[in-house]
Amino acid sequence: MKLSVSGRAAAAAVVTATTLLATGSLAGAAPATPAVAAAPDIPVANVKAHLSQLQSIATANGGNRAHGRTGYRASLDYVKAKLDAAGFATTIQQFTSSSRTGYNLIADWPGGDTTRVVMAGSHLDSVTAGPGINDNGSGSAAVLETALAVSRAGLQPTRHLRFAWWGAEELGMVGSRYYVNNLSSTNRSRISAYLNFDMIGSPNPGYFVYDDDPTIEQTFKTYFSGLGVPTEIETEGDGRSDHAPFKNVGIPVGGLFSGADYVKTSAQAAKWGGTAGQPFDRCYHSSCDTIANLNDTALDRNADALAYAVWTLSS
Numbered sequence: 049m050k051l052s053v054s055g056r057a058a059a060a061a062v063v064t065a066t067t068l069l070a071t072g073s074l075a076g077a078a079p080a081t082p083a084v085a086a087a088p089d090i091p092v093a094n095v096k097a098h099l100s101q102l103q104s105i106a107t108a109n110g111g112n113r114a115h116g117r118t119g120y121r122a123s124l125d126y127v128k129a130k131l132d133a134a135g136f137a138t139t140i141q142q143f144t145s146s147s148r149t150g151y152n153l154i155a156d157w158p159g160g161d162t163t164r165v166v167m168a169g170s171h172l173d174s175v176t177a178g179p180g181i182n183d184n185g186s187g188s189a190a191v192l193e194t195a196l197a198v199s200r201a202g203l204q205p206t207r208h209l210r211f212a213w214w215g216a217e218e219l220g221m222v223g224s225r226y227y228v229n230n231l232s233s234t235n236r237s238r239i240s241a242y243l244n245f246d247m248i249g250s251p252n253p254g255y256f257v258y259d260d261d262p263t264i265e266q267t268f269k270t271y272f273s274g275l276g277v278p279t280e281i282e283t284e285g286d287g288r289s290d291h292a293p294f295k296n297v298g299i300p301v302g303g304l305f306s307g308a309d310y311v312k313t314s315a316q317a318a319k320w321g322g323t324a325g326q327p328f329d330r331c332y333h334s335s336c337d338t339i340a341n342l343n344d345t346a347l348d349r350n351a352d353a354l355a356y357a358v359w360t361l362s363s
């Protein structure tokens with residue numbers, strides 16, 4: 049399935065807006081392409097503030113935010129309170145896995161065409177070994193801050209926007225699969241895109257774009273080429289995160305990833321900086337995946353790319 053949104057058309061609209069600003073001329077005929085609200089620059093300090101809260105939650109709950117543990121539910125309550133205060137309609141979806149209760153959090157932004165839904169999601173659970181700040185506080189905090197930016201902008205997108213935080217990804221994408229399996233066929237067919245963010249602040253980062261739906265992939269690539277940052281196709285293991293259940297039922301998917309336990313090559317270090325011969329994230333699934341285990345530049349760029357894709361694909 050392909051999105052009808054054209055990445056090129058969206059890019060053209062952005063160029064039009066830029067031209068208008070540059071010339072200072074807003075009078076006269078309407079631009080040939082419809083105006084697309086410019087995506088915001090997501091403040092990385094806000095993303096990091098959410099991550100500090102997730103770190104504190106882990107510290108106060110036995111050092112993790114894992115499925116079925118108190119730190120998971122506290123993480124979910126933190127995210128939900130922010131969204132409720134910002135005007136989202138939130139739903140907690142409960143499931144059971146390994147005899148423990150798990151939860152997904154779904155947040156709908158009121159308005160837009162509900163027959164064409166653009167979703168962005170991330171898993172909120174950690175492994176039991178540690179606080180899971182890069183995996184996957186990073187995606188969770190960036191999706192949260194993008195949702196809050198939608199609220200601050202009073203965005204009125206053409207398509208309906210939905211954000212999701214999944215439980216029990218670390219047990220095999222349990223929460224996201226539960227969500228997809230429990231959608232009616234009508235509601236399933238209404239999802240025009242699912243964007244996934246799992247590990248986007250790796251300390252020795254790479255810039256990987258999922259090689260799935262061409263329109264979504266191009267949207268991310270357009271953003272990074274605007275920054276002058278080269279990207280690679282995500283090859284570390286297709287289907288290793290919550291986009292897999294969506295992809296398996298034919299929903300167009302895409303996403304970003306800054307690397308896990310694979311080792312950065314010298315060619316990759318030459319174009320991205322960082323350390324060749326070392327993993328992208330040496331603390332993957334371990335106790336040192338703390339607030340110190342982040343590259344702020346990668347977190348910032350990926351959060352901004354996330355917002356750009358949400359704005360562009362929902363316009």
Ligand code: TRP
Nearest residue numbers: 183246247284285288289305308
């Ligand atoms: N949470 C994923 C996992 O533990 C992290 C991951 C590894 C990943 N490789 C990936 C996420 C590739 C996206 C794409 O397996």
Ligand code: CA
Nearest residue numbers: 089090091092
């Ligand atoms: Ca930013």
Ligand code: ZN
Nearest residue numbers: 183184246247
């Ligand atoms: Zn993960």
